[in-house]
Amino acid sequence: MAAPDGPLVVGVDSSTQSTKALVVDTATGAVVARGQAPHVVTDEHDSDPEQWWRALAEAVDQCGPAARQAAAVSVAGQQHGLVTLDADGRPVRNALLWNDTRSAPQRDRLIDELGGPAEWARRTGSVPPPSFTVTKWAWLRENEPRAAAATRAVRLPHDYLTGRLTGQGVHGGTTDRGDASGSGWWSTATESYDEHILGRVGLDPDLLPRVVGAGEPAGTVAKGLPLPEGILVAAGTGDNMAGALGLGLAPGRPVLSLGTSGTVYAVSEQRPADPSGIVSGFADAWRGWLPLACTLNCTQAVDRFATLLGLDREATEPGGSAVVLPFLDGERTPDLPYATGLVHGLVHATSGGQVLQAAYDGAVFALLRALDLVLDDSADPGEPILLIGGGARGTAWRETVRRLSGRPVKVPRADELVALGAAAQAAGLLLGRAPAAVAREWDTAAGPEYPAVARDEEALARLDAALTDADALLRRR
Ligand SMILES: Nc1ncnc2c1ncn2[C@@H]1O[C@H](COP(=O)(O)OP(=O)(O)O)[C@@H](O)[C@H]1O
């Protein structure tokens, strides 16, 4: 390793499918080492938090000597997951993940009990989908009361990992406002836990972590870990908030992230509160806001279609009349938790490549419907969409976004923007600076820009009609 220009920091992205770790030079943003280790997710969309911890250790270990010179670390994690810990800090059961829709009945009940969608949006910024932690806790209490009774601490995925890094016990846990805003029990109006909502779901506020303020540390690295003892641990945040930090995002710039989840978001200076529930009104990882819409079916759903068709994921073909709504896991945007995948419009001439293209179209269509809703009214419609996440490396994904959005698309050269955002958060803490400003100096959003093409209105109209006409099928349990 060449001598770095500044102190080194470690940024971690603990996402659905894997943990990625980057060691970054704070002076330049150069990635000097990287590591990655996979996660196992059950068919029920559960994951063992201890496995995330082992994956984090493995990914950091792969970074070699550079990680052992780091001066600060931060962890970004998949949002919303319900981690329940016993008195010794061990998971009571596997974590229920963001893409598990089992808690849809509890969600429906909770919305009614609090006075309807508008009241939820007013208090928490969001109408909770079954992804949110509050609905999962309600599910656990109803379906596994012994597990709920044994719980002595409730954490989000990044809180759990930050707690393992700092050695905080079940009473000393921390979180940040960004990830807390996806729980459903943190009020974006008051920036504090909503005791009325917690009372409704029977959760003692003492079981929740302290929300660390912008620029405050969560603690320092404890003894015996794969990082230097005593280095600073930043607050960490949710993976989408970290993606925004990693891009040094300014208001008016839309991001489309293509991973296990599809997300579309922008930063905003105004607190979002969408009573339709399409946009989740998250806080960002600093002092602003992150209106975001999320789909449950993105890269993995389209890859599944490629596998079923026996095709490479890039083997798409244009034309034809096929429509695919690839809602293999149920769907969050649109709000169809019981949906299954739907294929329509096949004729003898339809090729496998056209069906695959239709699967890309269906996944991108669901996200683009929310694009204008996450942007402030003053946003410039000519601003390119920033395409990130594993899918941004694929030509078929990029071209589908161009064709269905009619906007220019920019693909940042830096990959792993979530881990880079965590690194910017660690660097910001170390240097006493705003993390997004650090990332802007690292020029993380630089990359090729692809000009706008005419929007494929015909394909969009076909998808729109299929969604409306199939409504009853898509709502069937
Ligand atoms: N070259 C590529 N072309 C298209 N898709 C890709 C490529 N490389 C990875 N992917 C997709 O990226 C996904 C993983 O993205 P990532 O953002 O790392 O996921 P997550 O953060 O949800 O764990 C995989 O499901 C895979 O389909």
Ligand SMILES: O=C(CO)[C@@H](O)[C@H](O)COP(=O)(O)O
């Ligand atoms: O639920 C959401 C956002 O609200 C998801 O975006 C999760 O945060 C999981 O992200 P990935 O594993 O796809 O990165």
